[in-house]
Amino acid sequence: MALKLNQSEFEIHRDEQKCISCQVCVRQCSNDVHEYDEDNESIISDNIKCVGCQRCETLCPTGAIRIKQRESEFKYNYNWSPGHLKNIYKQAETGGVILTGMGSDKPYTIYWDHILFNASQVTNPSIDPLREPMEIKTFIGRKPDKIDLYKSSGKNMKNPVFLTNLGPQLEAEIPVLFSAMSYGSISLNAVKSISRAAYEFGTFYNTGEGGLHKDLKKYSESTIVQVASGRFGVDKDYLNSGAAIEIKIGQGAKPGIGGHLPGEKVNYEVSTTRMIPEGADAISPAPHHDIYSIEDLAQLISALKEATEYKKPVGVKVSAVHNIAPIASGIVRAGADFISIDGFRGGTGAAPQVIRDNVGIPIELALASVDIRLREEGIRHNISLLVAGSIRSSSDVIKAIALGADAVYIGTAALLALGCHLCQKCYTSKCNWGIATQDPYLTKRLNPEIGARRLYNLLTAWAHEIKEMLGGAGINAIESLRGNREHLRGIGLSEKELSILGIKHAGEAW
Amino acid sequence: MQGRLGKVKKIFIREEFCIACRLCEIYCQVEHSKSKKILKAFKEEKDLISRVLVEEVGFNSFAIQCRHCSEALCVEACISGAMIKNKNTGIVICDENKCVGCWMCIMACPYGVIKRNISEKKVASKCDLCGDEEYPVCVKNCPNEALQLRDI
Numbered sequence: 001m002a003l004k005l006n007q008s009e010f011e012i013h014r015d016e017q018k019c020i021s022c023q024v025c026v027r028q029c030s031n032d033v034h035e036y037d038e039d040n041e042s043i044i045s046d047n048i049k050c051v052g053c054q055r056c057e058t059l060c061p062t063g064a065i066r067i068k069q070r071e072s073e074f075k076y077n078y079n080w081s082p083g084h085l086k087n088i089y090k091q092a093e094t095g096g097v098i099l100t101g102m103g104s105d106k107p108y109t110i111y112w113d114h115i116l117f118n119a120s121q122v123t124n125p126s127i128d129p130l131r132e133p134m135e136i137k138t139f140i141g142r143k144p145d146k147i148d149l150y151k152s153s154g155k156n157m158k159n160p161v162f163l164t165n166l167g168p169q170l171e172a173e174i175p176v177l178f179s180a181m182s183y184g185s186i187s188l189n190a191v192k193s194i195s196r197a198a199y200e201f202g203t204f205y206n207t208g209e210g211g212l213h214k215d216l217k218k219y220s221e222s223t224i225v226q227v228a229s230g231r232f233g234v235d236k237d238y239l240n241s242g243a244a245i246e247i248k249i250g251q252g253a254k255p256g257i258g259g260h261l262p263g264e265k266v267n268y269e270v271s272t273t274r275m276i277p278e279g280a281d282a283i284s285p286a287p288h289h290d291i292y293s294i295e296d297l298a299q300l301i302s303a304l305k306e307a308t309e310y311k312k313p314v315g316v317k318v319s320a321v322h323n324i325a326p327i328a329s330g331i332v333r334a335g336a337d338f339i340s341i342d343g344f345r346g347g348t349g350a351a352p353q354v355i356r357d358n359v360g361i362p363i364e365l366a367l368a369s370v371d372i373r374l375r376e377e378g379i380r381h382n383i384s385l386l387v388a389g390s391i392r393s394s395s396d397v398i399k400a401i402a403l404g405a406d407a408v409y410i411g412t413a414a415l416l417a418l419g420c421h422l423c424q425k426c427y428t429s430k431c432n433w434g435i436a437t438q439d440p441y442l443t444k445r446l447n448p449e450i451g452a453r454r455l456y457n458l459l460t461a462w463a464h465e466i467k468e469m470l471g472g473a474g475i476n477a478i479e480s481l482r483g484n485r486e487h488l489r490g491i492g493l494s495e496k497e498l499s500i501l502g503i504k505h506a507g508e509a510w
Numbered sequence: 511m512q513g514r515l516g517k518v519k520k521i522f523i524r525e526e527f528c529i530a531c532r533l534c535e536i537y538c539q540v541e542h543s544k545s546k547k548i549l550k551a552f553k554e555e556k557d558l559i560s561r562v563l564v565e566e567v568g569f570n571s572f573a574i575q576c577r578h579c580s581e582a583l584c585v586e587a588c589i590s591g592a593m594i595k596n597k598n599t600g601i602v603i604c605d606e607n608k609c610v611g612c613w614m615c616i617m618a619c620p621y622g623v624i625k626r627n628i629s630e631k632k633v634a635s636k637c638d639l640c641g642d643e644e645y646p647v648c649v650k651n652c653p654n655e656a657l658q659l660r661d662i
Binding site for chain 1: 533
């Protein structure tokens with residue numbers, strides 16, 4: 001066998017004084033890093049197999065293991081980084097596309113971290129959310145151009161009748177939804193955790209393109225069913241079993257790229273849910289082959305609305321690309337009720353690294369430009385704007401809403417709550433945390449009762465923080481913050497960046 | 511399994527969530543060691559015995575410990591009166607001072623959860639639901655809540 005040129009990414013430090021050879025690490029590693037040597041009654045670890053998921057470190061009862069990023073031994077070269085060398089060595093060995101998982105980790109500007117939020121002082125009072133009502137409930141769907149009320153004269157004047165025909169709306173208790181992660185790309189226990197948490201909290205989760213498993217139908221009022229290019233598991237029953245429908249055009253991590261669920265992951269349960277043969281590759285084409293224009297999209301939206309008798313909002317998910325603003329305008333005009341935009345840092349179960357790290361634009365800029373464009377065209381109220389692509393904290397949520405979003409989708413943050421350690425090896429199907437795998441030995445590791453509880457806690461914590469921040473700014477309803485850019489200031493940004501975001505620089509007053 | 515007086519607690523096994531990490535066994539050994547300290551117990555003490563057993567075939571696994579049966583065969587089989595079922599708590603306990611190490615309880619136990627302790631005097635070693643602890647250590651330390659203590 002020819003020489004392999006790659007180095008290990010991680011170093012496994014085992015404190016022999018603390019190691020009791022209990023073999024928990026041996027049993028927990030799906031990559032076979034640790035091996036028990038019966039002769040010496042000790043454990044030997046192989047650095048090169050380690051993916052850095054830290055499962056062993058987390059479960060070690062004595063804290064004997066530490067996984068450390070290994071400093072590269074490659075000769076320093078600013079131009080030829082260790083990443084380039086490793087990829088070239090790997091490709092020279094295999095001849096394949098470099099795959100990766102989760103969102104891009106490249107050091108592009110994170111605009112959230114260059115935006116500051118406002119607070120009240122003297123001239124307007126701040127509000128204490130623990131003592132005063134604070135509304136963060138969010139309605140997603142097309143809003144009417146104007147509101148018609150019938151006011152009768154005389155005694156009934158106090159009870160006007162609402163005449164406007166309001167389209168279907170989703171009512172979320174928090175402007176945070178769980179983004180599309182299909183059953184197949186993640187385990188059923190992971191989907192169960194997410195769906196139960198959404199149901200119990202009163203928000204929504206998205207099925208992704210993998211169809212709806214029969215065990216999840218009880219959470220249908222919290223489900224957004226997705227229709228993607230593969231049309232897996234889509235029939236009239238599926239469309240009607242959710243609260244809303246989302247047409248998936250693209251995904252932030254891999255704009256313009258389809259999906260491929262390898263046949264090994266298509267077990268009996270996945271195959272029945274996706275309505276494809278067991279063991280068959282599930283291939284989502286790059287485009288929808290019936291959508292080559294906005295007009296085609298309008299036809300599909302109409303077809304889906306017909307199929308659901310105009311009772312459910314229909315949205316369109318696109319990835320943030322260069323022309324996102326006019327594309328969004330087209331989507332509004334095609335009749336969508338909401339649009340989901342996924343930024344280039346959005347996660348994925350598998351994507352070519354070259355696409356993930358080089359294609360698309362940041363969600364902050366996409367969101368701001370879409371919001372401004374739709375306002376200029378006078379059609380912003382016709383649509384709800386959902387954004388995704390690395391919403392990491394409640395402050396990201398607040399900033400997104402002030403930049404014009406109606407709500408955000410969280411995917412990676414939700415998986416982190418379930419135990420994900422961002423090792424980015426989702427595509428190997430060996431997820432030690434029982435999330436991105438279908439191996440029954442590994443999926444057992446995620447108890448959906450624990451998972452749902454943790455996600456519920458996360459939403460509760462974020463809701464508290466959002467209320468605190470709103471209160472500090474003197475706002476008592478999230479509706480009042482939507483698109484309220486005066487509450488944002490940029491820091492360390494250029495004139496151009498500020499103008500795209502539509503915000504002033506820190507230090508600039510009204 | 512109702513005790514004659516009051517409620518009894520029992521450990522429930524949820525095999526669909528057992529991940530075969532065997533941390534229950536490790537913490538059981540520590541709890542029943544002399545030092546009750548994990549490093550000291552494993553490094554210095556000998557013949558640690560776990561009273562909970564993880565059974566494993568393929569990806570199916572579960573941890574089992576004494577079921578504290580309402581009609582405990584080990585109690586009936588005991589020739590020295592060491593194996594006693596507490597009528598209030600429902601817990602079956604082996605009084606190691608009385609135990610003569612005849613292993614009849616082991617022969618009688620349908621679950622195979624009584625172990626031989628031959629480190630000093632021969633005695634039968636079995637789950638005591640961790641005596642006065644609020645939760646048995648196997649329940650407390652299961653990372654996936656595959657073991658649960660419930661009232662009956």
